[in-house]
Amino acid sequence: MSYFESNLIDMRTFISLIVSTFVSTLALAQTGNFTSKISFNGEERVVAWHVPDGYDDSKSYRLMVGLHGLGDNATNYRNSIINSLKWNTLFPNTIFAFPDGGADQNSDFYAPEGDEAFIDETIKSAIGSYNITNGRVILQGFSLGGSSALQYGLDHTNKFEALLLNTPAVQGYSTAANILGRGFAYENASDLPIFITHGEDDALYTPSINESVRRLKTNGGKVQYILMKGVGHRLPSTTIMNQVLPFFDQPAAQSYDVDLFELQLPSRSCSDQVAAHILVQNRGQEVVTSLDMIPIIDGQDQATVNWTGTLKPFETVSIPFSITSSQGDHEVGIRVNNINANQPDQESANNERSQSIYLVPGNGQTPDFMEGFEGDSEAWLLNESKTIFQWFQDEDVSKSGSFSLGNFNTILIFNTLGNVEYFESPVVDLSSISNPGVTFDLSYNYHRYTPPYFTDTVNITDTLEVQISTDCGTTYETIYRKWGQALATTDEPIVNPLQVADCFFAPEDNEWRNEGISLEKYKSAKNATIRFNYISGLGGSINIDNIQFGSNLDAPKKVSVPFDVFPNPANTYVQVELGGQRIQHVQLTNTLGQIVLDNRLDKPTGNYRLNTTNLEVGMYNVSIVDEGGNRYVQKVMLQH
Numbered sequence: 001m002s003y004f005e006s007n008l009i010d011m012r013t014f015i016s017l018i019v020s021t022f023v024s025t026l027a028l029a030q031t032g033n034f035t036s037k038i039s040f041n042g043e044e045r046v047v048a049w050h051v052p053d054g055y056d057d058s059k060s061y062r063l064m065v066g067l068h069g070l071g072d073n074a075t076n077y078r079n080s081i082i083n084s085l086k087w088n089t090l091f092p093n094t095i096f097a098f099p100d101g102g103a104d105q106n107s108d109f110y111a112p113e114g115d116e117a118f119i120d121e122t123i124k125s126a127i128g129s130y131n132i133t134n135g136r137v138i139l140q141g142f143s144l145g146g147s148s149a150l151q152y153g154l155d156h157t158n159k160f161e162a163l164l165l166n167t168p169a170v171q172g173y174s175t176a177a178n179i180l181g182r183g184f185a186y187e188n189a190s191d192l193p194i195f196i197t198h199g200e201d202d203a204l205y206t207p208s209i210n211e212s213v214r215r216l217k218t219n220g221g222k223v224q225y226i227l228m229k230g231v232g233h234r235l236p237s238t239t240i241m242n243q244v245l246p247f248f249d250q251p252a253a254q255s256y257d258v259d260l261f262e263l264q265l266p267s268r269s270c271s272d273q274v275a276a277h278i279l280v281q282n283r284g285q286e287v288v289t290s291l292d293m294i295p296i297i298d299g300q301d302q303a304t305v306n307w308t309g310t311l312k313p314f315e316t317v318s319i320p321f322s323i324t325s326s327q328g329d330h331e332v333g334i335r336v337n338n339i340n341a342n343q344p345d346q347e348s349a350n351n352e353r354s355q356s357i358y359l360v361p362g363n364g365q366t367p368d369f370m371e372g373f374e375g376d377s378e379a380w381l382l383n384e385s386k387t388i389f390q391w392f393q394d395e396d397v398s399k400s401g402s403f404s405l406g407n408f409n410t411i412l413i414f415n416t417l418g419n420v421e422y423f424e425s426p427v428v429d430l431s432s433i434s435n436p437g438v439t440f441d442l443s444y445n446y447h448r449y450t451p452p453y454f455t456d457t458v459n460i461t462d463t464l465e466v467q468i469s470t471d472c473g474t475t476y477e478t479i480y481r482k483w484g485q486a487l488a489t490t491d492e493p494i495v496n497p498l499q500v501a502d503c504f505f506a507p508e509d510n511e512w513r514n515e516g517i518s519l520e521k522y523k524s525a526k527n528a529t530i531r532f533n534y535i536s537g538l539g540g541s542i543n544i545d546n547i548q549f550g551s552n553l554d555a556p557k558k559v560s561v562p563f564d565v566f567p568n569p570a571n572t573y574v575q576v577e578l579g580g581q582r583i584q585h586v587q588l589t590n591t592l593g594q595i596v597l598d599n600r601l602d603k604p605t606g607n608y609r610l611n612t613t614n615l616e617v618g619m620y621n622v623s624i625v626d627e628g629g630n631r632y633v634q635k636v637m638l639q640h
Helices: 003-028 074-084 117-129 144-155 186-191 203-218 244-249
Strands: 032-040 043-051 061-067 094-099 132-143 162-168 193-199 222-228 258-264 273-282 288-297 305-311 316-324 328-339 352-359 392-394 404-409 420-424 436-445 447-449 458-460 463-469 477-483 513-518 529-535 540-551 563-566 573-578 583-589 595-600 608-611 618-626 631-638
Touching: 032 074, 032 117, 043 074, 043 117, 061 074, 061 117, 061 144, 074 094, 094 117, 117 132, 132 144, 144 162, 144 186, 162 203, 186 203, 186 222, 193 203, 193 244, 203 222, 203 258, 203 273, 258 288, 258 328, 258 352, 273 288, 273 328, 273 352, 288 316, 305 316, 316 328, 458 631, 477 513, 529 540, 563 631, 573 618, 583 608, 595 608
Parallel strands: 061 094, 061 132, 132 162, 162 193, 193 222
Antiparallel strands: 032 043, 043 094, 258 273, 273 316, 288 305, 288 328, 328 352, 392 404, 404 540, 420 529, 436 513, 436 540, 447 458, 463 477, 463 529, 563 573, 573 608, 583 595, 583 618, 618 631
């Protein structure tokens, strides 16, 4: 090939690239509603656009990138936002770009791994084709798109002017709290304003969104959180959306405004003087150097609490105070009085927080009673749940009467692995009766999945743990713990539940069991309480009824099980619990029979934790070998 021919080919290639780029840009630089495609990870990914009809390249524009929710696509979402909701009239001089989530429409913009980079490719495409004002990019998202927008926005605050999150579908409390999943960079919350809306009737996401908002505020986040009354899982009205741009332009609307966003107070105390904390965020424009706040007990003002310090706009502080009152139920609150000695708070909606507390008398009550949960059961405490899975008064299942306490769990919704939901008895005086004990009626069943839903048969089971505190709830000791077949009150598990409704267990009369626990060891305790913990292993349906304290009750019923493992499915560890037998070592093998962990034991009995952090996802066998050389095996699923 001659020098001329070689350079002619290079020139043709160069011209071809220029023409191709020009045509691509020309095709995109249009107005109204249209779509384009961007090559990304080996596929042509759609972006749906809306560009104002009067677009003028000599003027600069804001860009909004909108991420759609579960099962949706870019075009449908663009049509909803622009054609139906008319957001283009609410955000003047704004270009809208809606990237498509790709072929995996039932996941967020972080699946598969690296998929979130398409958000940045969309931004680059917009900036390369239109006159976008530097830094004037809003990242918006609805549902799973909202969760992705929160994730991506906090990770890349330098790319965005603000975040607009409409019902961000944060997948459970554990995800919101960075216990499971990728983790939200809450430490960057102060870098940009964040506007969040959520319907109060959308109960599934209430705990997780509330936890995310709390963590954003705790980290100095410029957050506007609108709870939409009478609304479910949907986008907000025009009335709410009209508040977005003013907030983005000026997050601190008032000179003086403090937000009392969380009251930390125990639900019960055995002292008449109780320590509390109030978390405060400065949402005003001025630095706060002092606060006067008034505690309130049962509607009566108490002595003023004074705080001094330096609280800059959107910084937070935890301020301690205490309350003193007589035994019984009380409503405790605290409100802002003055800021910086003589300045009134200019926003009253966030100036007061309150909650109830029960102050226990000197000794607990005589424990000669039975609780069937037929009424309000006010003396029993159900923890303020941070997940959708929580104890509730069940009107469909009971051993006797019309109600029991129920709970359920499933892999079909959120990853709640390791979450603990609990309720507690009243404080009782065990020294007031002889041979104290407690009994309760129990129904429980776990879940089993078989091929083709899993590659092998897997039992997925939660755990019931009963604990006792002899110091009014300061410390606890476990007195009962069962799971799986040992906990189940029926012979057959719930097999392959594919709908949430299939995950519940409706027991027949003979599918209840009465459990008894002797409390003889604690007979001198004057301030004892019993706690029932339901520990998530991602599968099960439980009901408890007719809890009875009294004398001469049966000891716990024994179930002969060589050993058990939990959680199952597992994540970073597998706990092996033995039934008292003496063993030589614990092994973990994969489906090929290869030993991946082999713990030879220094002591022959006890419980052991296997670190599975570095193991691949899949099915494994956990086996123990006793001193006689006998091997026992159970299956466990690992998921990360």
